Amino acid sequence: MALLEVRNLTKRWPDGRLALDDVSFELRQGEILGLLGHNGAGKSTLLGITLGMVRPDEGEVRIAGHSVQQARAAAVSHVGAIYEAAHFYDYLTGWQNLRVLCSLSGWWDEEEARRVLKLVNLADRASHKTKTYSHGMRQRLALAQALLPRPKCLLLDEPTDGLDPEGIREFREFILRLRSDFGMTILLNSHLLAEVEQMCDRCVILKQGRKMYEGPVPSRENKQGVYHLQTRDTAKAKEAIARAGAMMDAVTSLVELPPHLVGHDLLKTLVEAGVRVDSWQPHKPTLEEFYLGMTGA
């Protein structure tokens, strides 16, 4: 069963703007799914609906079988979130902040708080005021807060925004550990394509509120029938490739094979034609190439 189901979500704002247009997708248990899209594509609206903070005009989100729109408390009890900028009381310690913020939702467990602070590597700074925390430490405290109710699913809205490269790597490692050690299911909203490439199993691409793509992160898959050729004999190679019924792009050196040809056959043809082949390998498009193609940028 999918842990999180987004079903036919449509949201129109009062000014008539369509933020989401019939968007559906699913997150399976233990999966990390990246939500991608330009500014204004509808990602935050979708997370807001998933947390029960925004009402959709049509459709619903179900979490662990509970509808956010029909039974919000039961549904969101399974979710921890870092949504928009985390706010802490700067004159309180990390520990006190966690206690105050959790008490607001009527729930506090000291032992669990200790465990989670250790998990996010903040145990030795928990007694320090949060005004002394770096941005990375604040994000880790926000993660601790999100993890405290032991959620099955995490929603992360641009969690590494503003972190330096070391902070980004550290945060990424935490997230991957949450999945490998605890089977956590994670929906990650990020502008950073490299982050999505490194962390996510699948991604959903939104454009102007519509789902343009749902599937594996493209750079993890070889593109069928496209090879990259490196050679010093470009002219000779182009001729041989054309004779075989394929095409080579002069700028990218990508060779698109027609359905009747396979990679090693064309390689044989090139070698037999006297082309010095420095390398010949299946092309893996980057997520950036795929994303820009999909969103028409």
Ligand SMILES: Nc1ncnc2c1ncn2[C@@H]1O[C@H](COP(=O)(O)OP(=O)(O)OP(=O)(O)O)[C@@H](O)[C@H]1O
């Ligand atoms: N409260 C609101 N009232 C009216 N329109 C809104 C509201 N919130 C968002 N919108 C509009 O809805 C559309 C989707 O916005 P949303 O914030 O969901 O996009 P996003 O993909 O999260 O963008 P970003 O990456 O910039 O955060 C945009 O056109 C935005 O201007």
